[in-house]
Amino acid sequence: MQKSLKISFIAHSVILIISSITLPFLMGRVQAPLVMSVDLVQIGERTNIPYAPKVSDGAKTDKKIKDRVVTEQAPPKIVPKEKPDAVPLPENIKQIKELLEKRQNPVKVEDLTKQTSEFEKKEIFDPNKISALIDKSKKDNADANSKPSLEATQSQQKNVVTSKLTITQEDAIKAQIFKCWNIPIGLPYNENLTVRIKIKLNPDGSLVSSEILDQARMNTAGQTYYKILAESALRAVKLCNPLKVPSTGYEKWKEMQLNFDAKEMLKG
Amino acid sequence: MKYKIFTILALFFILTAKSFALVSVDITRGNLDPLPTAISDFYLDSKLGDNIKKLQLESKIPELIQNNLSRSGLFFALEKKSFIQRPEPAHNKPRFEDWAFIKTQVLVTGKISLEKEGRLRVEFKLWDVVSATELSALAFYTTPDNWRRVSHMISDKIYERLTGEKGYFDSRIIFVSETGPKVDRKKRLAIMDQDGYGVKYLTLGNELVLTPRFSPASQHVTYMSYFKNLPRVYLLNIETGIQDLVGDFPGMTFAPRFSPDGKKIIMSFAQEGNSDIYTMDIKTRVVEKLTDNPSIDTSPSYSPDGSYITFNSDRSGFQQIYTMKSDGTNVKRISFGEGLYGTPVWSPRGDLIAFTKLYRNKFYIGVMRSDGSGERLLTENYYQEAPSWAPNGRVLVFYRETPSDSSGRGGGAKLWSIDLTGYNERLIQTPTDASDPSWSGLLSGK
Numbered sequence: 001m002q003k004s005l006k007i008s009f010i011a012h013s014v015i016l017i018i019s020s021i022t023l024p025f026l027m028g029r030v031q032a033p034l035v036m037s038v039d040l041v042q043i044g045e046r047t048n049i050p051y052a053p054k055v056s057d058g059a060k061t062d063k064k065i066k067d068r069v070v071t072e073q074a075p076p077k078i079v080p081k082e083k084p085d086a087v088p089l090p091e092n093i094k095q096i097k098e099l100l101e102k103r104q105n106p107v108k109v110e111d112l113t114k115q116t117s118e119f120e121k122k123e124i125f126d127p128n129k130i131s132a133l134i135d136k137s138k139k140d141n142a143d144a145n146s147k148p149s150l151e152a153t154q155s156q157q158k159n160v161v162t163s164k165l166t167i168t169q170e171d172a173i174k175a176q177i178f179k180c181w182n183i184p185i186g187l188p189y190n191e192n193l194t195v196r197i198k199i200k201l202n203p204d205g206s207l208v209s210s211e212i213l214d215q216a217r218m219n220t221a222g223q224t225y226y227k228i229l230a231e232s233a234l235r236a237v238k239l240c241n242p243l244k245v246p247s248t249g250y251e252k253w254k255e256m257q258l259n260f261d262a263k264e265m266l267k268g
Numbered sequence: 269m270k271y272k273i274f275t276i277l278a279l280f281f282i283l284t285a286k287s288f289a290l291v292s293v294d295i296t297r298g299n300l301d302p303l304p305t306a307i308s309d310f311y312l313d314s315k316l317g318d319n320i321k322k323l324q325l326e327s328k329i330p331e332l333i334q335n336n337l338s339r340s341g342l343f344f345a346l347e348k349k350s351f352i353q354r355p356e357p358a359h360n361k362p363r364f365e366d367w368a369f370i371k372t373q374v375l376v377t378g379k380i381s382l383e384k385e386g387r388l389r390v391e392f393k394l395w396d397v398v399s400a401t402e403l404s405a406l407a408f409y410t411t412p413d414n415w416r417r418v419s420h421m422i423s424d425k426i427y428e429r430l431t432g433e434k435g436y437f438d439s440r441i442i443f444v445s446e447t448g449p450k451v452d453r454k455k456r457l458a459i460m461d462q463d464g465y466g467v468k469y470l471t472l473g474n475e476l477v478l479t480p481r482f483s484p485a486s487q488h489v490t491y492m493s494y495f496k497n498l499p500r501v502y503l504l505n506i507e508t509g510i511q512d513l514v515g516d517f518p519g520m521t522f523a524p525r526f527s528p529d530g531k532k533i534i535m536s537f538a539q540e541g542n543s544d545i546y547t548m549d550i551k552t553r554v555v556e557k558l559t560d561n562p563s564i565d566t567s568p569s570y571s572p573d574g575s576y577i578t579f580n581s582d583r584s585g586f587q588q589i590y591t592m593k594s595d596g597t598n599v600k601r602i603s604f605g606e607g608l609y610g611t612p613v614w615s616p617r618g619d620l621i622a623f624t625k626l627y628r629n630k631f632y633i634g635v636m637r638s639d640g641s642g643e644r645l646l647t648e649n650y651y652q653e654a655p656s657w658a659p660n661g662r663v664l665v666f667y668r669e670t671p672s673d674s675s676g677r678g679g680g681a682k683l684w685s686i687d688l689t690g691y692n693e694r695l696i697q698t699p700t701d702a703s704d705p706s707w708s709g710l711l712s713g714k
Contacts, residue, residue, distance in 0.1 A: 011272045165291055173293055181298030182373065185342060186433020186662070198290065228432040235373060235398040236298065257290040264296050 165253060169246050176243055177258065181236035184228050189266035195230045197258045199237055205245035210237045213257070233260040300689075302344035303373055303430060306397075307334045309348070310378035310390070311355040320388070325380055325415050326355070329390065332419035333376065333426070336437045336463065340427065340663075341692030346372050359393060364400040373398050376426060388412055392422050394429055404429050416465065421712060436658035437462060440708045441665060442480045442489055442506075443683060445469065446701040450672075450679075457491060459506065462658070462707070464697040470504065479523055479654075482708040484572075484616070485530030489706075490514070492524065501535060503550070514548065523567050528574045534558075536566035536579075545579055545596075558596035569621075570594065571614045571638070578602075578612040578621050578638070589623055591638065602640030611654055614638070616709075617661035620688075624653040624666075633666050633686065646690040656706045663687045665696065667703040 165173070187193060200208040212230050217223050237258065245253060310326045337343035351358075352366040359377035367375050378392040391407040406425055408418045417438065424435030445458040445467075457470040457477050471477055471493075478499065480491035487506045492499045501524045503512040514524070514533060524535040527547070534547045543564045548555045559565045563583035570577055578591045589603040589612045603609040607627030614621055618638070625632040625645065631652045634645040652668035665685045672679025680701040686693045696702075 015272070165293070170293055174295060174297075177293075177295050178297045179299060181295065182303050183298040183300055184430060184432045185300060186428075186431035186660075225432050228430070231396060231399065231403070232298075233295075235396065236295075238398045239373075253291055255290055257292040258295055259292060260295045262296075262298065265298060265300070 165246075165249075169249075169253070173243060173245075173253075173256075176240050177236055180239040181260070182232060183262045183265050184232050185266065187225050187229055187262055187266060189263050191225065193226055193229050193261070193263070195226065195233045195260040197230075197233055197237060197260065198255065199258060200255050201243065201245065201253065203245075203250045203254075204242060206242035207237065210234060229260065229262065233258070236260070302338075302342055304346060304371055305337060305343045305374050305376065306346045306351060306367060306370065306372035307337075307348075307376040308351060308353075308358050308378075309355045310380050310392075311359060313379065313381035316380070316382050320382070320412055323412060323415070325388075325390075325412070329378065329380075329415055329419045329422070330376070332416060332463075333423045336420065336423035337426065339463070339694060341687055341689070342427075342431060346370060362395055362397075364395075364397050367395075367397040374403070374430065376422075378422075383409060386411070388415075390415070390418050390422070392425075394426055416461065417711075420461070420463075424710070424712075433662065434660045434710070436660045436663060436707075436710070438711050439659055440711065441656075441683070441696070441705050442470075442482060442708070443667075443698070443702045443705040444477055444480065445698070446681060446703060447473075457489075457504075458698075458700075458702070460698070467699055470506070470509070479704055481525045481656075481706045483526040483530040484528050484709050485526070487708075488526070488530065490524045490526060490533055492522070501533065503533075514550070514553075525569055527570050528572050534568045534570060534577065536568065538564075545577070558592070558594075559599070565590075567611050569613045572616050572618045576614075576638070578614055580610050580612055589621065589636075589640070591621075602638070603636065603643070604640065605643055613655055613657060615657050615661040616659055620661070622655040622657060622664055624655065633664060635664075635688065644690070646686050646688070647684075647693055652684070654704055658685075658707050659709045665705045665707050667705060669703075 196213040197210055198213055199210045202208055212218060212234065214226075218227050218230055220226075307330045309330055312321060312326050334345040338345050350370045352369065353363055355377065356379075357363075358367075358375070359379050362375055362377065373396070375395040375397050376392060377395070378390065381389045381391075383389050387409055388411070389407055389409055391405070393405040394403040395401070396403050404425065406422075408421060410418050420438040423437040427433070427435035427437070439462045440459055441462055442457065442459045445456045446453055447456075448454040454473040455477050456473040457480055458467055459470060460467040470489075476494045478492040480489050482489055489504045489506060491502055491504065493502055494500070499520055499522065501514040501521050503514050504510070520538040522536045522538065522543070524533050526533060531551070532547045532549055534545065536543045537546045542562055543566050544560060545558045545565050545568045546555055547558060558568075558577070559579075559581075561581065561583055563581050564587075565579055565581040565583075568577050568579040575594055576591055577594055578589060580587050581590050582588070583590075584601060587608040587610055588601055589609045590599055590601050592599040602621075603623070605625070605627075607625050609623050609625050611624045612621050613623070615635075620635045621638055622633065622635050625634055630648050631650070632645040633647050633652060633655050634643060636643040646664070649668050650671055652666055655664040655666040657664060663685050664687075665683060667681050668684050669681045670679050681703040683696040683698055683702045683705050684693060685696055
């Protein structure tokens with residue numbers, strides 16, 4: 001009796017611990033501000049403006065974010081255009097990195113502020129800015145060195161969030177493929193005929209490989225419609241090669257899954 | 269305990285799966301532009317005799333295929349002049365770069381060779397230029413004079429392989445050929461290929477003929493002809509030319525049409541100003557009355573599975589479209605728009621009903637779903653009616669009359685086709701004026 005109680009207690013607590021880690025994540029969109037992390041530094045480029053409406057009112061939310069700094073976010077408005085000039089020298093990066101690693105304590109970030117505030121002259125310095133810079137330098141290195149980036153050491157929450165494309169980026173890719181895809185008009189619109197294609201891309205957007213994820217269905221008898229749809233989808237992917245891709249965030253889009261579904265078009 | 273471990277494992281699985289999820293992009297739109305297609309000349313086997321070489325089938329067959337595919341509105345055939353590779357190597361192993369260079373997405377190649385007893389072997393291959401693969405290859409055996417038929421069959425195979433839907437090129441259209449002045453019009457039954465080629469007359473023209481309809485299951489046609497000023501329903505076997513009177517009713521019969529299995533004829537039958545819908549078994553000649561209403565019920569047409577019938581009726585006060593079960597129960601009105609609706613015809617695909625609509629002195633050909641929703645008017649004109657479906661349910665043929673001028677000249681009827689998009693409307697050339705078309709099923713069967 002006691003033994004089973006113990007087992008039950010241990011097992012329950014294990015589940016409790018695991019769910020406390022995983023559940024907020026499973027709910028999704030737990031902390032929307034996190035979305036902005038990577039793209040923010042790319043403010044100079046029109047197509048890369050991230051979808052992060054919550055932080056767009058800069059100054060106001062800035063304080064809030066500061067209060068609960070967990071990551072190195074920077075709201076778009078307070079990233080000045082001159083930012084690239086202010087990229088710290090390599091030694092600085094090293095220093096900052098070290099500091100950042102200990103950065104759990106916001107006070108230390110404050111120290112950092114003091115150090116670099118001279119560098120930045122009299123401008124009121126925001127720790128978030130620095131971290132944004134660091135983030136960028138990391139990003140740039142990321143492609144060359146296969147070293148795990150800072151992000152990878154962050155909570156999984158973050159990892160998931162950054163694996164999404166921004167809506168603008170997604171739309172840009174969709175728009176290209178829409179043009180290349182010649183829909184086979186004789187397909188039935190009342191059947192589930194989604195074709196999933198996994199593509200791998202080079203940093204310049206050229207196609208490395210494309211692969212139909214349900215290859216087996218291609219050669220199954222009675223799946224003629226699926227086969228025809230899949231062939232047309234493959235043609236679309238190849239006709240669109242090379243894709244115009246975002247200039248950054250290669251890690252995010254170097255592999256993508258495209259779900260081709262002609263239902264809506266055929267119904268119309 | 270085991271169960272709990274499972275739960276934990278499952279949780280971890282979900283966790284990891286999600287964090288490594290691929291970026292996923294939904295592609296729900298594409299274009300409906302005609303597919304760029306290159307149809308290369310076929311190449312002739314060197315053993316062919318001069319008498320066959322003279323026929324120039326190596327270019328005539330591809331031209332006919334091109335004509336078919338272009339008319340469908342779904343393919344854009346590229347100029348032959350732009351082709352880089354010659355027909356023979358292209359058929360054996362195309363250099364896909366050469367074909368991709370001229371921006372075609374698919375390529376058709378072929379070979380004609382001689383078989384025993386002077387028969388031809390016509391082989392074609394369909395290539396996906398973008399993916400650099402062969403999509404299909406087939407050979408047909410035929411006599412040289414049957415090359416048009418083979419071209420239509422090849423067109424159907426290409427159409428089906430690329431759109432996912434059966435083709436309609438290997439089919440015929442029967443219609444009423446009209447000659448002579450308006451007051452003394454000579455009306456003959458005529459038949460031709462769906463592209464307007466090879467018109468043949470089936471009746472002499474000393475009797476008035478009306479509403480010919482193909483059997484979906486055989487080479488039989490039903491039509492009406494006047495006998496002693498009374499319209500009668502006839503059956504005609506196109507292959508043998510044998511004509512047969514179907515029953516002898518005391519009243520007037522109208523708009524006969526076959527059931528999908530070809531075993532029954534459904535028609536309306538008028539007596540003392542009231543018209544109802546009847547069926548008649550062709551073999552046993554047993555007649556069954558399906559509607560019993562004081563209104564005028566006419567133009568019946570079966571659904572392709574034979575379980576429903578659509579017809580028009582003025583029981584609501586105006587002529588509208590109705591459906592009912594094939595035993596006459598469950599009558600439902602399905603058209604509710606303004607104007608008058610007539611000549612409903614059920615699509616061979618089963619999803620749509622085509623109709624003629626009269627609204628504000630204009631005639632429209634339109635389609636609606638079989639429950640009456642999604643009405644779409646495809647074409648508007650001064651006078652047009654009697655739509656008939658192509659065997660694949662994507663194209664309609666109908667006839668259109670143009671108004672004559674004040675002196676009574678001009679103004680004739682012609683056959684037109686239109687596809688479901690409403691954009692691809694085409695005149696079908698006929699040697700005389702033509703009306704009341706009916707499209708056959710595929711000649712090579714389903």
